[in-house]
Amino acid sequence: MKKDQTLGEALRLKGISRRGFLKFCAATASMMALPPAMVPAIAEALEKARKPSVIWLSFQECTGCTESLTRSSTSTVEELIFDTISLDYHHTLQAASGTGAEDAREASMKENRGKYVLIVDGSIPISNPGYSTIAGISNEDMLMEAAEGAAAIVAIGSCAAFGGIPQARPNPTGAVSVSDLIKDKPIVNVPGCPPIPVVITGVLTHFLTFGLPELDHLGRPLAFYGNSIHDRCYRRPFYDKGLFAETFDDEGARKGWCLYKLGCKGPTTYNACATTKWNDGTSFPIEAGHPCLGCSEPDFWDAGSFYQALSTPTGDITRNTLYAAGAGVAAGAAIAAVNRKHRSSAEKRHEKVTIDDLEKESKS
Amino acid sequence: MTETEFLQWVRGPLFDIATIIMVAGIIVRILQILLLGRKRNLAEAKGSAAAAGLRTIITRSVPDRNTYRRSAFTLTTGYVFHIGLFVVIFLFAPHILVFQDLLNISWPALSTPVVDATSVITMLALIAVLIHRLIDPVKRFLSGFQDYLAWLVTFLPLITGYIAFHRLAPPAPTMIAIHILSVELLMVLFPFTKLAHAFTLFISRWYNGAISGYRGVRS
Structure with a gap:
C-alpha cells in the first residue's frame, strides 16, 4: 500500500467488496453501541482515512496480546484494515531485526512526528532498567522517546494499562503502567489478559473514524468496557x-x-x-x-483467590470468631469481677438507718 | 490505593477487625449483664420462673391488641423493617456465603428480585420511622444522638447495597467495598449502642416473664 492511498482504495485493491466493507462498518457501529445512522459516517471516514503510522512497543509482556490480535482463525475485514495501517515497528512481527529494526522505528518517529499512534503492550520496569531492554535501550527511555512525538497512545493488555502480572506482589522489577509514566498524552487503555481481538481493532477503527473514543475513569473505551x-x-x-x-x-x-x-x-x-x-x-x-x-x-x-466468592471475607473468619470469643469471655469476666467488687464495696459503705437513728432524730 | 486494593483491604484486615470487635463486644456485654447477678429470692416460688420466661419471649413478640390500636404505625413499620432486614441479610445468596464461611452451613436463597423488592420496602419503612421520630413530639423528646446513629448505621448498608447491586454509582469494585465498609461500621457499633437489643431483648423478656412466673402471676 502506498503511503498516500486511502483505506478505501487499499481495501478495494485487496478484493474487499463494497458490501463486505459496509457489513464491517455496520458491525463496528453495533459493537461500539452507535446508532445505525452512523454506519455511513463510519464508511465515509474509513474510506477517506489515510493510513496512520503505528509504532508498537512490547515491554515486559508475554506476547499474548500480539497472539490475540494475529491468531484469528479466518481472514477478516478487521485484519485487512489492520494490514493497511502502516505498522512501522513491531519487533515480534517485523522481519527486520537489530539495528535495522531500530532504524525503522526512529525513521518513522521522525517522519510522522506528532501524527503516529503508539501502541504499547507490557509493563515498564523502573526499579532497575536492566530487567528489560531492547537493543540496549531501557523500556522507560524507549517509551518516553516514542511517546513524545505520538498523537495518542493505546495501552494494549493489562500489563501496559495497569501493570498487570509483572506488577503483582512483590513486583520484583518495579513494574509500572504506561499511564504511571506519561501524563501529557491521550492514553486509551485496552486491558485484558489478553484483550479481545475485535476490541483492539475496534478501538483502532474508532480512532481512525472519530478520533479518541469516550473513556471510563480507568481510561477504558466505554463502548467495550461500559458493562460488567x-x-x-x-x-x-x-x-x-x-x-x-x-x-x-x-x-x-x-x-x-x-x-x-x-x-x-x-x-x-x-x-x-x-x-x-x-x-x-x-x-x-x-x-x-x-x-x-x-x-x-x-x-x-x-485480588485474592480466583476461586473464592466475591462477597466472602478473605481472612479466616472462623478462627477470628473463636479468638474474639475467647478474648470476650476473658474481658467480660474481668469487667464483671470489677463490677461485683464495686457493688459489694458500695454495699459495705452504705450506712443503714436504724430505728434508734430515727428515734434520736425525733427526740432532738 | 487502587479499587481492587481497596476492596481487598475491606474484605481482609478491616473485616477481621470488625468481626473481632463485634464478637468480643457481644460476649462482654452479655457477661456483664449475666454475671452482675441478682439477689437470691427468699420468697417461696408460686409458679415456674423458666416456663413463664420462655412464654413471655414468645408472647411479647406478638403485638398486643390494645398496644397495636394505640401505636399501629410504629408497630407496623417496626415489623416491616425488622422482617425486611432478616430477608435481606439472611436470604440473599452472596450474604449466605459469608455465613457459610463462618458456620460451614448453608441454606437456600431467595431470588434476587424478591430480595431487591424487600430491600426497597425495608428502606421505605426505615425512612418512615425516621420521619415519625422527627415529627412526633414524644418520640423526638425521647430521642438522643445514639438513636439517630443506630438508624444511620442500619440504613447505610441497605442503601449502599442497593446502589452496588443496581450499579447506580460505578465503579463496581469501589461500590461493593463501600457496602462492606458500611456493614463493618454496623458490626463495630452493634454491641455498644442500642442495636445491642438484638441479643439483650431475649434476656429482658425472659426476665420480665420469669419474675412474674415466680410470683405466680401473669406477665
Whole structure:
C-alpha cells in the first residue's frame, strides 16, 4: 500500500467488496453501541482515512496480546484494515531485526512526528532498567522517546494499562503502567489478559473514524468496557434465581448455572467478553465453565483467590470468631469481677438507718 | 490505593477487625449483664420462673391488641423493617456465603428480585420511622444522638447495597467495598449502642416473664 492511498482504495485493491466493507462498518457501529445512522459516517471516514503510522512497543509482556490480535482463525475485514495501517515497528512481527529494526522505528518517529499512534503492550520496569531492554535501550527511555512525538497512545493488555502480572506482589522489577509514566498524552487503555481481538481493532477503527473514543475513569473505551461481565452474562438468570454451581463437577455445573460461588469476578469486571466473545464469537471463559478472573481490572492478580466468592471475607473468619470469643469471655469476666467488687464495696459503705437513728432524730 | 486494593483491604484486615470487635463486644456485654447477678429470692416460688420466661419471649413478640390500636404505625413499620432486614441479610445468596464461611452451613436463597423488592420496602419503612421520630413530639423528646446513629448505621448498608447491586454509582469494585465498609461500621457499633437489643431483648423478656412466673402471676 502506498503511503498516500486511502483505506478505501487499499481495501478495494485487496478484493474487499463494497458490501463486505459496509457489513464491517455496520458491525463496528453495533459493537461500539452507535446508532445505525452512523454506519455511513463510519464508511465515509474509513474510506477517506489515510493510513496512520503505528509504532508498537512490547515491554515486559508475554506476547499474548500480539497472539490475540494475529491468531484469528479466518481472514477478516478487521485484519485487512489492520494490514493497511502502516505498522512501522513491531519487533515480534517485523522481519527486520537489530539495528535495522531500530532504524525503522526512529525513521518513522521522525517522519510522522506528532501524527503516529503508539501502541504499547507490557509493563515498564523502573526499579532497575536492566530487567528489560531492547537493543540496549531501557523500556522507560524507549517509551518516553516514542511517546513524545505520538498523537495518542493505546495501552494494549493489562500489563501496559495497569501493570498487570509483572506488577503483582512483590513486583520484583518495579513494574509500572504506561499511564504511571506519561501524563501529557491521550492514553486509551485496552486491558485484558489478553484483550479481545475485535476490541483492539475496534478501538483502532474508532480512532481512525472519530478520533479518541469516550473513556471510563480507568481510561477504558466505554463502548467495550461500559458493562460488567455479570450484567451481560448469559448465566445471569441463574444468579437471579439463586441457582449456583457449588463445585466444578456437580449438577449445577453440568446444567450451566451461575459460577458466583466458584469465585466468578464478573460482577466487578468490565469487559466485552460476554457480548463479543472469543474465537470469532464462539464462546468466552464463563461459557466454557470457568469463572471470570477479572483480568481487565487493575491488580487482578492480587485480588485474592480466583476461586473464592466475591462477597466472602478473605481472612479466616472462623478462627477470628473463636479468638474474639475467647478474648470476650476473658474481658467480660474481668469487667464483671470489677463490677461485683464495686457493688459489694458500695454495699459495705452504705450506712443503714436504724430505728434508734430515727428515734434520736425525733427526740432532738 | 487502587479499587481492587481497596476492596481487598475491606474484605481482609478491616473485616477481621470488625468481626473481632463485634464478637468480643457481644460476649462482654452479655457477661456483664449475666454475671452482675441478682439477689437470691427468699420468697417461696408460686409458679415456674423458666416456663413463664420462655412464654413471655414468645408472647411479647406478638403485638398486643390494645398496644397495636394505640401505636399501629410504629408497630407496623417496626415489623416491616425488622422482617425486611432478616430477608435481606439472611436470604440473599452472596450474604449466605459469608455465613457459610463462618458456620460451614448453608441454606437456600431467595431470588434476587424478591430480595431487591424487600430491600426497597425495608428502606421505605426505615425512612418512615425516621420521619415519625422527627415529627412526633414524644418520640423526638425521647430521642438522643445514639438513636439517630443506630438508624444511620442500619440504613447505610441497605442503601449502599442497593446502589452496588443496581450499579447506580460505578465503579463496581469501589461500590461493593463501600457496602462492606458500611456493614463493618454496623458490626463495630452493634454491641455498644442500642442495636445491642438484638441479643439483650431475649434476656429482658425472659426476665420480665420469669419474675412474674415466680410470683405466680401473669406477665
